[in-house]
Amino acid sequence: MKNERYYARICWNSKGWQHPTWESCLTETTNTYAHIHRYGHEEWLFNKEMQVTDEVDGEIYQYGFIQPLSAECHIGKSLHVLLWTLDNNKKKLVVAEVDEIEVLTEVHRKIIHKKYGKKFYELMKNDLLSSSIDTSDLDGLYENMYLVNVRFKLSALNIYNKPKTIPSDSAVHRNLRYKLISDNLIAERNNNTNQKNKKMGCEEEILRRGKEFVKVRREHNKIQNELIYLFTSQGIDAEKEVSHVDIVATNKNGDLTFYEIKVCDSAHKCIREALGQLIAYYYRAIKKPTKLVIVGNCKSKNDDIKFIESIRNMTKLNVYYCAWINEKLTKEI
Template sequence: MSYITRICQNNSNWQYPTRSATEASNTFFSQHGYGHEEWLFRFEWQIGGWQYSFLQGVNKGRESRLLRGERAGDVVLYTLTPAGRRYVARIRHIEFLDDTQGTAALNHYKRLGWYDRMLEEIDTVRGERTGLGNGEWAPYVLNVRFRPEDIEWYPPNTFAEAADPVLHYNRYQLIELNNEAVLPATINTRRPVRKGQNLPPIQDSYFRSGASGRECSPEHGIMQAALHEELKVEYPDANIIFEDNFVDVTVTTQTETILFEVKSDLCTRRVLRLAIGQLLEYAYYWNEAPEKTVRLVAVGRTALSPEDERYLQYLTEKLNIPLEYRQVKLPSET
């Protein structure tokens, strides 16, 4: 599903509050001096390679959306400026957090001192810090997460032109885009089939993606715990170890060694892409061949699609790789 939503104006590329927006008198920004979205692209604050942030459009209608099973989508962002309505970015595969995820991510922010830093930056712009996470406006400080590499930036001067539907959008709502919606091209637009070119691709130097954090995301830890409970039942006599030589979970029985690599992405294709290389290295980049049979298991939150199953079957049958996939849901998804 594709959506478009408005974000508050900001002069720091949404890394910290700048009090630069001009808002109507009845908005959160006008009453508190900042918006929850002003840390949207604070890339040094990543957890396990994920950017946890807030979108007011997601805040509205969030519970009903989650109840309908809408856990992720593509979201186009625009903002209001004195020069007009400017397109900011398109984020692919953005995940809408449920209550458990939002609380766990915020607790992580507090442990690392990031939440206190947010409060200090609110003070810097003479904002009202009691509004942060206020249930009347936004009960969750963090309600989305995405990987920075999934951001497609619009050129800085991409404004809505005449007849653009975005000119009629006034509120901070998540508006569904129909298939016929015509949007400006991003700097790094992705297409289902990518054609080659004669020159190296242009790297945008205006925005920084940031480096991935070293810590695991809350979702990753929850999945590891859920997997552990399942494995204790399936392999009661086995040795189950976490993070041994960087492997998420290693199960050792009398006859085999099973390596599990956990990825919390909702897209199973991405889970396979991220996990397979690590599993192959864990299993076969050794000084001596393993004595026991080795099985490699990629662990994700969603079921495999027919295309995923076909791909996995090819790897196992044609290339003789002992690769498997296992679904482990978050407790809120069961």
């Protein structure tokens, strides 16, 4: 199912968001970041120097900063976003659409900062200095490892040759702030009556399934977050939801381990559900992981040990199973 669409405002830039043009400070009100600092966060949003080839899936990702996605509630999410701006004639225009924007977690930002932060910083700082713009705020962002907060695949980006106008009934017209606004607000209101009747016959079943899904998802996310904390406390670079892999961990030698988390009623089911995904991730990865680990919520039995050993023998892959129980990882089998 396609992600819900959102409108996100970006600063105005007549040169394609490659370098700052400092025009946005003329089009905005006096209390915005762009007006105060003479440049906006999104000035480099489509700059090719901020593209990175991912080691896991081999895709080219554009890194950048989008102010409406800086709120804590968006962190770790993937969103379908329409990028709109207020041009120098005060006209509201949608200039691009991204099918899937990943809002970076703190761990992801730190990893990218370690690898590419200096390169991004020097690009930005040189651009600002060439326009005699003060860089003290940029210096602070660099020190706090907050130069970028999103990434998206180039294949997911559609920059419109001719910017589109925003529908007259859109909530965007009532809120010019740098804030995420749902595109579905109007559609939901208009279709509410028709959808109400369709839902009547299956509400109870949806509610039951929904509760089960939410329970499993919460347990999954809890394990994922606790493992991230565990690994980072051990000095291991760990990132969640990297190209759909639950956790990608990198040791000091640069070796990768892919972790797939499953919440089931037995270790056997955890292994069965995770195996196909891990093999697919391994196949797509440009830099191959040295180990694939299934993390479940159930202790393994003797049959599970034989099962995982047979998988290793058949696939010739280093596949293992362990469980997260009482905030500890059991020994890998």
